[in-house]
Amino acid sequence: MMKTSAAPNTRRADLHAWLRGMIGEDTPMPRLLSADASFRRYYRSWEYNRSWVIMDAPPDRESAGDFARIAGILLELGLSAPRIHGLDTGQGFLLLEDFGDHTFSRALADGADEHGLYRLATDTLIALHRGWSHHHAHQIETYSESVLLNEALLLVDWYWPEAMGDRCPDPVRRDFITAWQGILPQTGALPHTLVLRDYHVDNLMVLPGRQGVAACGLLDFQDALIGSPAYDLVSLLRDARRDVDPGVAEAMMARYRDAFPGLDATALDDSFWILGAQRTTKIIGIFTRLWRRDAKPAYLRHLPRLWRLLEQELAHPALAPVRAWYDTHLPHAHRLALSRNGMHQPWEPSRMRGPASLLLPQPPDPSTGEPR
DSSP states (O other), X not given: OOOOOOOHHHHHHHHHHHHHXXXXXXXXXXXEEEEOSSSOEEEEEEETTEEEEEEEOOTTTOOHHHHHHHHHHHHHTTOBXXXXXXXXXXXXXXXXXXXXXXXXXXXXXXXXXXXXXXXXXXXXXXXXXXXXXXXXXXXXOXXXXXXXXXXXXXXXXXXXXXXXXXXXXXXXXXXXXXXXXTTGGGGGSSOOEEEOSOOSGGGEEEOTTOOGGGGEEEOOOTTOEEEOTHHHHHHHHSOSSSOOOHHHHHHHHHHHHHHOTTSOHHHHHHHHHHHHHHHHHHHHHXXXXXXXXXXOGGGGGGHHHHHHHHHHHHTSGGXXXXXXXXXXXXXXXXXXXXXXXXXXXXXXXXXXXXXXXXXXXXXXXXXXXXXX
């Protein structure tokens, strides 16, 4: 029977016991590296003059098997995903190749060349999309319009009650759904590919000693789906957590277009801005949820950037129906309510229509504490 999440101390003891069986009885208790916006935790262990990273993915919340499966696909394509040295899907433990601590975001903070790192990240996406177009099919779910719409509804279900003091009225929610249903079909115009979903500088690693795109280490791809090639470009170039130089972003879009001269440039542009608005809308809802439900207020500091991004995205002509909804129902005065007020006066959860409500069937939330 599959184990469910245990108390942290018990689960860490279980992890240590598993690790001793994998590496050796003398293996010390691993050191916690980080916990991300989901339920995953990461540890590092040293033994015999080498190190490993251990992913703790509680099986009632996460899927260790999905990470291993997508890692295998990426490795087949010649990209640098961590190699899997041990896997226990029942307990949700993975023993991974250690890529170190030098993320792209850390390298940028240390003064690395922004254009060079983003060029490497863009070239890695180009290699992924080229390789996938010649790759055999895998049983991976599609990033469907329904999934995209349900993600966008996170803003209505979580941000709206905080900004407006009550749940979103049903007619307003229906208008939101209708607006998105009118534009999301345009994102299906491009040939589909593997979408990693959280492709940004916090999840990319600098791997010294490797050449070309192999120098870009990939992390946090376990929730990958099949969808538009524009999505990961959005994740990279319209980052929720850092300001990307506009000139760099424009250069990377041009680099991607030049790599695929047969791709419909207008369809790519429209998809980029539509998915940009969808992703930003989703993340505003997720960061509000992380604060309210999961007691992680630090994410609120990103809301001003997210609203700036969203207003830029809504200015694109393809977003006209969604822009009209925002201007009518969530105008500027309500767009930074949480940023201005900090810990907003709590609303009553019983008044909120939760994510399983009106009109749309809800797929399983694979990360629960997203973002993607």
